[in-house]
Amino acid sequence: MKLLELNHVVKSFGELSVLKDISLSVEEGEIVSIIGPSGSGKSTLLRCATMLETMDRGEVIYLGRKAAWTGENGRAVYAGKKELKEIRSQYGLVFQNFNLFPHYSVMKNITDAPLHVQKRDRETVFREARELLKKMGLEDKEDAYPYQLSGGQCQRVAIARALALNPKILFFDEPTSALDPELTGEVLKVIRSLADLHIAMVIVTHEMAFAKDISHRVIFMADGVIVEEGAPERVFSSDNERTQSFLGRYGTIL
Amino acid sequence: MTIQQMLVQLAEGMVITTQIFAVTLLVSLPLGLLVAFGRMSKNPVLRTVVKFYISIMRGTPLMLQLMVVYFGPYYLFGLRMGSGYRLWATFIGFSINYAAYFAEIYRSGIQSMPVGQYEAAQILGYGKGQTFFKIILPQVIKRILPSVTNEVITLVKDTSLAFTLSVAEMFSTAKALAAAQTNMIPLVAAGIFYYVFNLLVAFIMERVEKGLDYYR
Ligand SMILES: Nc1ncnc2c1ncn2[C@@H]1O[C@H](COP(=O)(O)OP(=O)(O)OP(=O)(O)O)[C@@H](O)[C@H]1O
Ligand SMILES: [Mg+2]
Numbered sequence: 287m288k289l290l291e292l293n294h295v296v297k298s299f300g301e302l303s304v305l306k307d308i309s310l311s312v313e314e315g316e317i318v319s320i321i322g323p324s325g326s327g328k329s330t331l332l333r334c335a336t337m338l339e340t341m342d343r344g345e346v347i348y349l350g351r352k353a354a355w356t357g358e359n360g361r362a363v364y365a366g367k368k369e370l371k372e373i374r375s376q377y378g379l380v381f382q383n384f385n386l387f388p389h390y391s392v393m394k395n396i397t398d399a400p401l402h403v404q405k406r407d408r409e410t411v412f413r414e415a416r417e418l419l420k421k422m423g424l425e426d427k428e429d430a431y432p433y434q435l436s437g438g439q440c441q442r443v444a445i446a447r448a449l450a451l452n453p454k455i456l457f458f459d460e461p462t463s464a465l466d467p468e469l470t471g472e473v474l475k476v477i478r479s480l481a482d483l484h485i486a487m488v489i490v491t492h493e494m495a496f497a498k499d500i501s502h503r504v505i506f507m508a509d510g511v512i513v514e515e516g517a518p519e520r521v522f523s524s525d526n527e528r529t530q531s532f533l534g535r536y537g538t539i540l
Numbered sequence: 541m542t543i544q545q546m547l548v549q550l551a552e553g554m555v556i557t558t559q560i561f562a563v564t565l566l567v568s569l570p571l572g573l574l575v576a577f578g579r580m581s582k583n584p585v586l587r588t589v590v591k592f593y594i595s596i597m598r599g600t601p602l603m604l605q606l607m608v609v610y611f612g613p614y615y616l617f618g619l620r621m622g623s624g625y626r627l628w629a630t631f632i633g634f635s636i637n638y639a640a641y642f643a644e645i646y647r648s649g650i651q652s653m654p655v656g657q658y659e660a661a662q663i664l665g666y667g668k669g670q671t672f673f674k675i676i677l678p679q680v681i682k683r684i685l686p687s688v689t690n691e692v693i694t695l696v697k698d699t700s701l702a703f704t705l706s707v708a709e710m711f712s713t714a715k716a717l718a719a720a721q722t723n724m725i726p727l728v729a730a731g732i733f734y735y736v737f738n739l740l741v742a743f744i745m746e747r748v749e750k751g752l753d754y755y756r
Contacts, residue, residue, distance in 0.1 A: 336663060338659050338662065338663070371665065374662075374663070374665055375665055378663065378664075379663045381656060381659070381660065383656060385654075385656035385657060385659065385660035386660075387657070387660070387675055388679065388755050388756060389678050389679055389682070389755045398674070399664040399665060399666065402666075402670065402674075403664060403665040403666055403670070404665070431754065431755045431756075432755070433755060433756040447664070448663075448664075451664065451665070
């Protein structure tokens with residue numbers, strides 16, 4: 287079964303049409319990168335998929351369960367509160383600027399939602415959180431507060447926080463673009479290491495070498511449409527004019 | 541009258557002043573939060589009514605508001621309230637006035653919170669109530685603490701306005717004693733009392749601010 291299906295998603299902000307009929311799907315364990323120029327609607331697409339933004343029209347389906355569909359009047363209709371809550375527990379999102387809770391320690395940032403949203407057993411939650419911190423290379427930062435961490439460390443905590451809820455699919459919106467180049471590497475390394483957790487990942491990124499290397503599939507977006515999608519080798523050597531002109535700017539990296 | 545006798549009377553006034561102060565804070569701090577919710581409500585009628593209430597509370601003298609609360613029941617409804625109503629009217633007047641000021645402070649604090657905090661909470665599955673009370677409010681409290689301190693210090697001094705309703709708090713007592721005894725001491729004592737009270741308020745608020753220093 288498809289983990290996520292987006293069908294004919296349309297979204298505008300006032301007069302500005304940002305997503306023009308976007309459809310895509312994600313399989314279990316699949317890693318999909320979304321690339322494209324600034325303003326092409328990549329963030330908006332992730333925000334519609336994670337229901338931070340209300341789309342105008344279209345369908346959002348997680349594991350066969352409809353979160354939203356187009357009603358008879360042509361406007362998007364969202365599922366009931368309870369259904370949405372359950373659907374929301376299937377995915378996580380890592381933000382560009384982390385959005386950690388500054389008043390919570392690293393440990394509390396990671397464990398609070400599993401404890402008080404999922405209401406899982408305390409001991410298990412803490413054990414898993416410690417394992418995650420270890421995986422992120424942050425085992426000595428349990429009691430630190432976000433302001434005491436570097437950007438790269440904050441982003442790794444944010445990734446751990448998302449993983450602690452055991453999502454089936456994890457979205458990343460430019461997880462490294464708020465970071466210095468030397469911190470970018472450590473975060474990309476961590477994301478890479480998640481590949482063997484068999485969580486599906488959808489990653490919006492400007493790190494072309496990374497996208498090419500890690501993805502099963504690359505989607506190139508421009509002006510609110512998917513211009514091209516396919517295996518990384520195919521997209522990165524595409525002879526489509528728009529794809530080429532976009533990738534040309536990253537030429538030397540590839 | 542000996543100085544001791546004067547001080548005993550002043551001490552009684554001090555108790556009443558402290559009562560007005562404590563009741564006002566206990567009522568207006570939570571009430572202000574409710575008012576702030578009303579002010580930010582999606583319902584335009586509620587929002588407008590609350591906005592009007594706030595503007596009246598902030599735009600007219602507290603002294604006048606106290607008189608309206610005290611005399612209102614008689615002039616509006618012909619209700620005769622007993623003399624015990626003086627103190628109640630003071631509590632009510634102060635509480636609804638300060639709730640309006642606190643509401644605006646809460647509102648500015650809530651609106652200054654970055655939207656990313658709400659979005660992160662939503663993605664993590666927190667409900668609306670959890671998001672507000674666990675994620676947003678603690679951070680808002682830290683942000684608004686300096687403005688709240690200002691308001692609390694003003695309240696200490698404002699309690700003297702209860703003399704309008706002849707409530708025997710610190711200031712009325714001191715004034716009456718000074719006039720009857722042609723003696724400055726009661727007024728000086730009252731001044732010292734307000735000053736020390738506010739030193740204490742500043743000290744406590746500073747401790748609270750320090751207590752929240754563990755994060756930024
Ligand atoms: N809340 C909003 N209100 C109005 N316009 C918006 C809003 N969010 C995004 N837009 C506009 O929608 C367009 C697409 O924005 P989006 O953030 O999805 O682009 P992006 O592909 O993520 O770009 P970048 O690579 O710079 O992050 C832009 O023109 C942007 O200005
Ligand atoms: Mg973006």
